[in-house]
Amino acid sequence: MTKSYNNNKLTVVSVEVGLVYHYFKNKAYLFDAIVAEWWGGLFSMMEECDKKYTLVEDKLGALVGYFLDQYEKRPDLVHVFITEISRSSANLTPERLKFFKSFMDRIEDIIARGQAENTVRNDVKARYMTYIFLGAIETFFSTLVLENYPIKGKAQKHRIASSILTVFFNGARPI
Amino acid sequence: MTKSYNNNKLTVVSVEVGLVYHYFKNKAYLFDAIVAEWWGGLFSMMEECDKKYTLVEDKLGALVGYFLDQYEKRPDLVHVFITEISRSSANLTPERLKFFKSFMDRIEDIIARGQAENTVRNDVKARYMTYIFLGAIETFFSTLVLENYPIKGKAQKHRIASSILTVFFNGARPI
Amino acid sequence: MTKSYNNNKLTVVSVEVGLVYHYFKNKAYLFDAIVAEWWGGLFSMMEECDKKYTLVEDKLGALVGYFLDQYEKRPDLVHVFITEISRSSANLTPERLKFFKSFMDRIEDIIARGQAENTVRNDVKARYMTYIFLGAIETFFSTLVLENYPIKGKAQKHRIASSILTVFFNGARPI
């Protein structure tokens, strides 16, 4: 490992291998710390937005926005998340799977509540829509990461976010 | 040497490691063979469907159907594909990335042609819609694989397929 | 292994790996067979020459000639001898070392008898002169083999043989 971030600032810190074991019991613990930080930020943001917004679109839109912001501010962290955690089954311990499932559950909950209040279609399982929504986000960011695609500016972030949301909510069919 | 039976045929699934090197130069070549077989089947099926069907929905629907069929018939291959190839960056050589990109290109092409003939919305980049569609599929199957979720029967396959297609084409918003 | 020679003719025979074990107990036995054939031919030729010639120069000259003939007629065998037997310590079993030492002993004997009859200088150990003579031959042929140097015709063979003999007997110093 060569890089890490401290809490508030985007500081690239390069540590020697051995030092990792001064701070973390082993590689898995280091991983868990990164993972926990990632999910922690994500979950607390989701909770905030759940209170702040009422519309499902706003809640999910905030999620997309969060990913875009993180990608811009801390590309390395998103990179680790996508390649090492999200896309690698090698590191997928049951412990980490829980985060994933919890994440899915939260989104499913948002969607299910949308279905209950009739702002989201009822003829498709909330779980299935969750897969579609998350898959859209994940593939988007995976591709960005794999291709080292740079996101420049608010305009592009907005275009990407609204593309995902538009298709997810309105569908690929033309109006 | 261990053996296992898949649905219809006696298939040797596990061999002494050393034997791999009788058939493949190294682990990567073995991988490439599996990858190539997978993509080969996928690509030839896509070409067929491109001739067979005219509607974008039918073409993409066939794709979802293909994944579901493969998942039922050859769960191991799909498992390898999802966990080792699709979800693991460790094995993502530039060579293999090409397949992925080619896959995306083909889907983008289908969607772009749909846009040209006005059966797919024009206000979102074809590339972005590709991400969304593929992400939906991938997350779906990742989850199936990770949870060892069994697909039982035509009915369920149909339900899953139409869920994905419905949301992708009509959107999550109720009618 | 891919090639082998039968007794009298230069016949390249290509056999499949497995078959070797039909004729030889194991790799070492195959090796020993090749080695024994080589040394057998060499030793019987030396015995003949010992009777045929009286001069040390003729005896050693015949030896050089034999190597040159073999190199021309059976380059592969000489190649195996040089690279696998003479130049490789990996295959040097005590058994094979015996042949080598016996070979040295025979040459030392020739030289020692030369010293006794005063046709070879007495102020250098016969053993040391043996090393020098054999080293000259071996390096010569090693180089030929390593560089895949082709020997064409009697003239060149004669030139090489007389070079070795001239320097060995008369020294590098000009007359």
Next chain:
Amino acid sequence: MTKSYNNNKLTVVSVEVGLVYHYFKNKAYLFDAIVAEWWGGLFSMMEECDKKYTLVEDKLGALVGYFLDQYEKRPDLVHVFITEISRSSANLTPERLKFFKSFMDRIEDIIARGQAENTVRNDVKARYMTYIFLGAIETFFSTLVLENYPIKGKAQKHRIASSILTVFFNGARPI
């Protein structure tokens, strides 16, 4: 990890295999390092002697002396050189062959200059005499190494050196 002491210094001779890969990319690189060290010492010594001495006999004599010194001081290195590098074709990469050829070229050069100034006989190709000289040395040391022959003291070193040089320069024929 085992340790051993050579004549004057504490030298770590045997390390855990894995550690090699901390210092060298792979086995071949380790080899190259040893080989390069050996040839480096040899070549720099030859250059020095080329300036220091004028007579061919002194230049070549210094070479023999160098081998004898190395054999006494660093028997392991000479052992590796003889058995793994000089006598083994398995490790003879084109890269390593270059060193060998360069070595031969340097000696050939010394001899050719001797011929030009008429201190070395002209009726034998310099290349051929190079083979003879090198073969003498190599076989000498191969035998020492293979038989684990101990060299004790200056006297014996001198005897060996002068034997090689005497025969090479004056020939095996008595005066």
Next chain:
DNA sequence: AATGAATGAGCTTTCATTCAT
């Protein structure tokens, strides 16, 4: 006799972890 797929032991290489400094 002949083939080449299969085996397994041993060598090569990697990598998480420890430890001396």
Next chain:
DNA sequence: CATGAATGAAAGCTCATTCAT
């Protein structure tokens, strides 16, 4: 705290030998 050399276990790979056909 920091470093990176050292360790050891496990993964990757080779190759002599066996075996079913």
